[in-house]
Amino acid sequence: MKLNILKAEVIFQTLLTFISLTYVIFDYVQKTxxxxxxxxxxxxxxxxxxxxxxxxxxVGSQFxxxxxxxxxxxxxILYSITSLTVDSHIEFAIYFMxxxxxxxxxxxxxxxxxxxxxxxxxxxxx
Numbered sequence: 001m002k003l004n005i006l007k008a009e010v011i012f013q014t015l016l017t018f019i020s021l022t023y024v025i026f027d028y029v030q031k032t033x034x035x036x037x038x039x040x041x042x043x044x045x046x047x048x049x050x051x052x053x054x055x056x057x058x059v060g061s062q063f064x065x066x067x068x069x070x071x072x073x074x075x076x077i078l079y080s081i082t083s084l085t086v087d088s089h090i091e092f093a094i095y096f097m098x099x100x101x102x103x104x105x106x107x108x109x110x111x112x113x114x115x116x117x118x119x120x121x122x123x124x125x126x
Contacts, residue, residue, distance in 0.1 A: 002058045003119050009051050010112035016047050017105060041101045048108050056111070059119065063111040070107070074100050 020040035056064055065091040078100075082093045 003116065003123065006055070006058055006112070006116055006119065008108070009054055010116060013047060013051055013109055013112060016044060017109065020044055034054060036066055042099065044105050048105060051112075052108070055115065059115055061111075061118075063114065067104075067111065071104065074104065089122065109120060 019108060024037050052064075052067065055061075055066050078093060081089055081096060102104060
């Protein structure tokens with residue numbers, strides 16, 4: 001049952017990522033404002049947070065710790081870029097948020113597939 005829930009969560013995250021990517025590409029081609037990327041990134045981030053809480057409750061893994069501390073470090077670096085510098089470097093902060101958010105999403109998807117593979121191997125070994 002846990003494996004099926006984890007599979008559904010990973011499929012949902014993957015579909016949401018591709019839908020958001022398609023939305024962002026479509027808006028880029030239409031030459032509209034760049035805020036659509038951050039709207040899509042917000043929805044991906046919220047779904048990753050909810051999925052992460054689900055993964056923690058289903059499976060124990062070392063990947064949880066890496067993801068959690070990586071997100072904390074990401075926000076600490078973002079805070080230091082924007083508030084602790086004399087010049088706020090807003091363009092750099094925006095690019096950092098975009099690139100960092102997408103890299104965390106890719107890591108989140110890959111680690112979901114790794115969890116599924118590990119659970120399948122453990123199920124076969126039993």
